[in-house]
Amino acid sequence: MHIARRAELSRLHPQAQGQSLEDILISSETALSLIDNYVLSLQAMARGQDLIREPVSVSAVLHDAAHELLPAAKQYGVTLELDAGAKIEPVSMHRTSLQAAFVSLGHALIEALASTGATAQTPLKLAVHRSRYGVVAGLYCGREEITVEAFRRSQLLQGNVRQPHINLSAAAGAGVFVADALLKTMSTSLKVSRHHKQCGLAAILPPLNQLQLV
Amino acid sequence: MAHVLLVEPDKPLADIYAEALINAGHTVDIRATAQSAVFAADDHMPDIVLLELQLTAHSGIEFLYEFRTYHEWEHIPIIVTSHVPAHELQSSHKLLKEQLGVTAYYYKPQLRLSDLLRLVKDATTPS
C-alpha cells in the first residue's frame, strides 16, 4: 500500500519523485524481508530440528539486524539503539534464522511504536545480556504494555482477532509471530524480558561453552 | 481550503496522505491515537476527519462514540478509510452511518490518493 500510494503521489507531484523513490525502495525491501522471513519460518518448521547450527556471535547478529532495520526505522521515525558491545559467549544457532527472527520482531516493534505516536520518547533498543538461564537477546522499547500476561494473551488471540497486541500496536503484529515461529525451530521462543529496566521481547539462547570468540 | 484531522497510526502512510493534502492546499493535523485526536480536535476544530478504525489502545469506534457526543462537532464530516474491509462490517454499516455519523466508508488499500483528495474537497466545499 505504501508503494502504491507513494507511486501515485510522485505521479501527482513530480517534484517529490526523489523522496518517493527512496521510500518506495525502503517499503519494497521491508515487504520482501517480511515475506522472506515468513517463508523461512515455514521451511524451518517443515524441517524441524534439522537446521544446521553453528557457533554464532549474538552481538554480531544484532548488529546486522540493526543495520537491516535502520531504513525502516528512519521511515517510521523510530530511533534505533544497539547495546551489544559486551563480550558474550557464542551460542549454537542457525544464524540466518536467528537474524531473521530479530529483523521480523524489529519490523513489528517499529510499526508498533510509530502507531502509538510515542516514537521520540521511546527508542527501540537491540540488546544482549547474560542471565542465569543463558544469553538473553532481543528488542526493548520500554513500553509497559509488554507484560507476560499480555504477551501470552496475544499468542492465544493470534489469528482470531485483528489486533492481538492492541495496547501496543494498531497492526496484526505478524512479525512477532514469525519471530516466535523461527525461534521455536531452534528450541527456544520469545519471552517478555527486561534489559536495564526496559521491557521488551527476547529469546534465551544457550551458550556454547566449548568455544570462546576473542 | 480545509483543516483535516488525520487519525492514522501508519506513519509512512500518514505522511503520504498529508503530503497530498497539503499540496492540494489543505492543512493537516496527523494523530496516531484516538485520545490525541480528541485533544487535537479540541485545540483546533477540524473541517473534516479522516479516520482509521484500527488504532492502538482505543479503537476508531470509541473515537466516533466520543466525538459524536459533542454538539459543536456534530456537523463535521468523518470519512473512514480503514484496513477493515467494508464487507466485514457490513452488518454495522447502518449503525456506523446513522448512530456514529460516518459520512463514508472506504477500504484503504483500494482508495487512491486522487479519490481521497476528491472526497475531502466534496465534503468540505459548501454546496
Added chain:
Amino acid sequence: MKQIQTPVIILSRTDFGEADRILTVITPEQGKLRLMARGVRRVKSKLAGGIELFSVSNVTYIPGRGEISTLVSARLDTHYGKIVQDIDRTMLGYELIKLLAKNTEDEPETDYFTLLHLGFAALNELSIPVDIIRLWFQAQLVRLAGHSPNLQSDAAGERLQIDQTYNFDIDAMTFVAAEDGRFSANHIKVLRLLFSGSQPQVVAQVQSISTMLNELLPLLRTISQTQLRS
C-alpha cells in the same frame, strides 16, 4: 428529596448545554431512565466512552417531575474492558445496545437488563465467536418479545420428529414436515438452544455449532428481520 439507587447500563449519552450530559440507561427495576449528569463536560473527556460503554454501574438518582431525573452519584461496578480491545466486538456491542434500545419500551422487564448484561459478558469472553453472540442475542430478543418460533410441534400439531425433515413457515413461525426439507432434528436442537434461556457460552460449546449456525443463518436472519425493529 427521595433518592433511588440502582444498577444501570448506559444505552446512549448526549450533551446538554455547556457542561452537562444526558445519559439514557436501562435498569433492572425502573426500566429505561434518562439521567442528567451535571457539570461533567468542563474538560474534554479522556475517552471516557471506553469506560462508560459496556459497563454496569451503580448510580444514585433523584427522580424528576418530567422525563429527566438527576444523577447524584455513579460508581463503576463491572467494566467489560476486553470488548473495546477488538473492533468486531466493539461494533457488536454497539449493535446489541441499539437493538435492545429499539426493541424495548420505556418500562422493559428485568430480563432485558439481564440480557444486555449477559451479552456484554459473552463479548468480553474472547473465546466465544462474535457471530454466535449476535445470533443468540437476536434470538433472545425475539423470545422476550413473545415471538419465539414453535420448536415443539409442526404446523399440523404433531410433535417434531427426530427422523423427519422440515421447511419453515415464517408467517406461522412453525415447521412444516417435508420430504427433503431443509431442516433436520439437529437444526431444531440448535434452535431450541438459541431460543432457550441458555447463555452463549453454552451454545458455543455445541459440536459443529458454527456449521449448524451457517446453515440456519438465512432462517435466523429472516426471523430477526420480521420480528425485531432494526
